[in-house]
Amino acid sequence: MERHTIAPRPDWQQIVEQQGVIYPLTRHPDDSLRPYWDESAYYSFSLPEVEALEETVAELHAMCLAAAGHLVEHDRLAELxxxxxxxxxxxxxxxxRRVELxxxxxxxxxxxxxxxxxxxxxxNADTPTSLVEAASAQWFWMEDRFPGADQWNSLHERLVHAWRAQAKLLPPGVPLHFAHSSADELGEDLMTVAYLKETAEQAGLDTDWLTMEEIGWDTLSGRFVDNRLRFIRAIFKLYPWEWLTTDSFGGHVxxxxxxxxxxxxxxxxxPAWKMLLSNKALLAILWELYPDHPNLLPAHLDGPRDLADTTGYVAKPLLGREGDGVTLHPPGSPAPPEPEDLCCYQALAPLPAFDGNHVVLGAWVVDGEPAGLGIRESSGLITDSYARFVPHVIL
Structure with a gap:
């Protein structure tokens, strides 16, 4: 794994916007606009590295499913x-009923x-984003800059195959609706949903879309309806389950x-069982079930325990997104005030820095199988909404 600098393509912003990344710039607190899609650098991997990462992701996914089963079987959902x-x-x-969903x-x-x-x-097994840039934009970037190279990226093909394989689980004779929230000002949720809708159409599904706010409730029939007053029989929502069940229409859901x-x-x-995997409490359950596993960090729900004096720890709200509410506590630092929200306390393992950029790998799973890689860089140790997406190649 290496980081390389490279000159961006002359018309990079226009190119990636046409490929669906309509949010290539991020406005920072000083009101400056800086690239979110950052092709002034790229990462290279060897094929054995990628193969090892694929095996790791497959094992982690299997472990997460086992942890979800444990939570249900032992009636531990309150810990989430x-x-x-x-x-x-x-x-x-x-x-x-997960095999039917x-x-x-x-x-x-x-x-x-x-x-x-x-x-x-x-x-993030419920509402992950950065999909368009991982599946589409970085693939076309590679074809432009490194023709003949390869990339850990079978996302598009696997998504189409997943929709085709699971079409039999959908209600027949009705469109599959796709929805995102109109509160999305950047367009990232919109384009993620639009891309998933496109892959479903390529799989032969009949689709339609609307915003979450446009979903209506027919009081006579007791059914959800779309903006054309058709019953919504099946819907993909880029909207967290914890919001869906607590909004004003949560009872109807x-x-x-x-x-x-x-x-x-x-x-x-x-489906609703994804709430078991997108909750940070899962990290502590995994550590309990698989202590000292090489791909896990120590994590607890009842406090940092010995992490406060050994490795330090990260306090993560169970339902936070994009680094919201995450705090870092180096070893020996003063005890912080009691958090307002439930937290998972995970061992502090600072993100590696390449040329001063802190890196996190986003490894995708489609239909239960490893499917691709997206890389985000941040200036600080917390990957937040100001992070940058950087493409990669296998050399």
Missing amino acids: GITDPRVVRAVTEAWH PSIYGRFDLRYDGTGPAKLLEY LDTLDNGGGTGSTLWIE
């Missing part, structure tokens, strides 16, 4: 902050510097939830 009996019931039923993708965030085993930082049993009216993708 899932205490509403109706939500517990929905998640539990979805887990038991479409589940498309997720993204592992890994710490890796090319010299030791990759370490799991978190698993739970009342009409189709968990594969054919008794509900709306099938949501990703």
Whole structure:
């Protein structure tokens, strides 16, 4: 794994915008605009490195599924902050019926510097973004800059195959709706959903789309309807389950939830059991079940324990996104105030720095299989909304 500098293509911004990355710049607190898509650098990997990372991702995914099963079987959802009996019931039923429910993708965030085993930082298995740049823009960048090279990137083909393979789980004769929130000002959620919709269409599915805010409720029939007043029978939502179940229409979601049993009216993708994997508490459950595993960092739910004096620790809100609420505590630092939200306390393993840039690998899983890589760089140790996406090649 090496970082290289390279001159960006002359019309890079226009090129990536045409490829779906309509958010190539990020506005920073000083009101400056700086590249989010950053092709002034790239990372190179050897084929054996990528093959080893693929094996790691496959093993981590299997371990996460085993941990999810453990949480359900031992009635431990309260440790994830899932205490509403109706939500517990929905998640539990979805887990038991998971083979009947479409589940498309997720993204592992890994710490890796090319010299030791990759370490799991978190698993976003419900609403991961940075998909368009990983699947599309960096592939075309490679074809422009390194024709004949390769990339860890079978995302597009695997997504199309996943929709085609799971089409039999969808209600027949109705469109599959795709939805994102209109609160997305940058367009990242919009383009992620648009890209997934395109892959579903390439798989032969009939699709339509709308925003989450446009979803209506027909009080007479007790069904969700779209902006053309058609029943929404199946929908992919780029919208976290913890929001979906607590919004004003959350009760309707739970009342009409189709968990594969054919008794509900709306099938949501990703399914409710993904709440078990996108919760940071999963990190502590994994450490409990697989102590000292080479791809895991020590993690606890009841406090940092000995991490406070040994490695230091990171306090992560169980449901935070893009680094929100994450705090770093080096060894021996004063004890912080009690956090307002439930947290997972994970051993501090600072992100490796390449030319002063702190790097996290986003390893994608599609239909349960390793599918590709996206790399983000940040100036600080927390990968937040100001991080940059940098392409990669296999040399």
